[in-house]
Amino acid sequence: MPDDFLVTGPEDAKITIVLAHGAGGAMDTMWMENMSSAFADKGLRVVRFEFDYMAARRSTGKRSPPPRAELLKQEYEAVIDGLGARGTLVIAGKSMGGRVASMIADDLYDTGKISGLLCLGYPFHPIGKPDSLRTDHLAEMKPPALICQGTRDLFGSREEVSGYTLSKMIEILWLEDGDHDFRPRKAVSGLTIAEHVTVIADHVTRWAASLRTPGSR
Secondary structure, three states, X not given: OOOOOEEEOOOOOOEEEEEEOOOOOOOXXXXXXXXXXXXXHOOOEEEEEOOHHHHHHHHHOOOOOOOOHHHHHHHHHHHHHHHOOOOEEEXXXXXXXXXXXXXXXXXXXXXXXXXXXXXXXXXXXXXXXXXXXXXXXXXXXXXXXXXXXXXXXXXXXXXXXXXXXXXXXXXXXXEOOOOOOOOOOHHHHOOOHHHHHHHHHHHHHHHHHOOOOOOOO
């Protein structure tokens, strides 16, 4: 395992989740740590990595924006090729990381490299631009996919997403009153983000257990 990966969970896990970060947060943010730990507690193995632009921040301190999606897609694909994971493999990401994963999911599924796709807060559109949809490729998605989304996510609320055309292979787990980070307003809903993380971990564990191992189709 390369030194620039963060691995959480049992080495002999039957299911591995490759988890990419969002546009502005590194692979070791508290959010990424908490989510990875929740999955690991369920017996899942989580492998985190950073896109080159994010890794460069550690050495330069310069906060450069993400490069074009085509380059990020290539970087994610290289991670999968270099990982050599056994068993069930799920590509995943928070926000932008999930979008990049979704853009390579069909090809990786067709070639038998992955079993499914997991998006944690999908950016269906930029904030304040509900007509600039990022959903064209989701309409014909081939692999089993799970999107976990807060009902009041500014990148795609429950009301907005209900009108989108999405593949029948896509399941959406809605987190009541959650924002883009799944945080609910406790005074409004009585819920906590810890409760939402537990719900996500439980659901992802069940969902991933139903997936086929790459190459077994």
